Amino acid sequence: MASVELRNVRKAYGSLEVIHGVSLSIEDGQFIALVGPSGCGKSTLLRMIAGLEEITAGDVVIDHAVVNDLTPRERNIAMVFQSYALYPHMTVAENMGFNLRLSGAPKPVIAERVNEAARMLDLMPLLDRKPAQLSGGQRQRVAMGRAIVRNPAVFLFDEPLSNLDAKLRVQMRSEIKTLHQKVGTTSIYVTHDQIEAMTLADRIVVLNQGRMEQEGTPMELYKKPANLFVAAFIGSPAMNILDGTVDGEGGEPAARLSDGTAIRIAADRKVKRGQAIKVGLRPEHLSPGVGGTVLAGQTLLVEPTGAQTHVVFDLAGQPVVAIVDGEYPARYGARFEANIPAEQVHVFDRESGVAL
């Protein structure tokens, strides 16, 4: 196991810079998720850590040593891709032991390590099969087994679950988490799926256009997004975002919407009267009858999901999503009322997008 550090890492393709100086420190044994929309530079960053992509400037440090000039093999990392990259003519056991065989490990050692990983991943009954005789989830598990067998200092995952169907993705997600809890190897996991990042990681790094927007624990990012980008990215369904203006006196500030609705905001928010803001309301914090500001409007859409129902209602001319109990009698066209406590109302400067 090892710590990983990025020191002002940059990447340019010709004159086009795609990573603009990222610094990050990952402790030994931590599980970090790099998240962000398509094209933000997640894979490029991961490939630079792996040694598959040259670093234009800055340092990658693994276990306190600068590894910029080391080959991927010399970095002692294992990478798990979305395309499993298994050899079709080899059995599961041969695939898993392949790297050890290349490095000249003795046969009994290979067999022992393969068996140990196979037990951990429930692959024992499949060791003699070829990849074509496996399901997608089983193939992904073999790809992980191949990584574990090498006993690397760091695991790098590049969207490993994106080729699986929704149900299997959830199952494999739990398996990866359980595995990390058992083995404890430092892991860096790239995904565009914020739920995967939230459920798996100790810490999340949100990237946007080659820059770090914020990093912190999943709950820090959820509760205190530093700006509108992170606020909109973390949370599902996404946070409702409306235009407003700061109103109210002294200790009782409020956000006034275009239709005159005033939403109380917490007194410790650094807002100025008259300031143009964006108001952020998480769907799960809009609950009927819990106190705080009452928000009301016509119901535009009702989507039951079982335990909960998503209600879309009109607020100041904008559709706003609220999550209510599945038993709640929501009805299309009816008036819907929800409350939001002041401390759950997020406010951002409208121009800069910075949280206030």
Ligand SMILES: Nc1ncnc2c1ncn2[C@@H]1O[C@H](COP(=O)(O)OP(=O)(O)OP(=O)(O)O)[C@@H](O)[C@H]1O
């Ligand atoms: N060989 C290349 N030459 C020029 N630009 C590149 C090259 N490879 C990647 N890029 C650009 O670098 C940026 C980051 O790409 P990267 O693949 O790291 O994004 P990503 O966040 O992993 O996206 P995705 O989720 O779609 O895989 C993109 O704008 C991409 O177009």
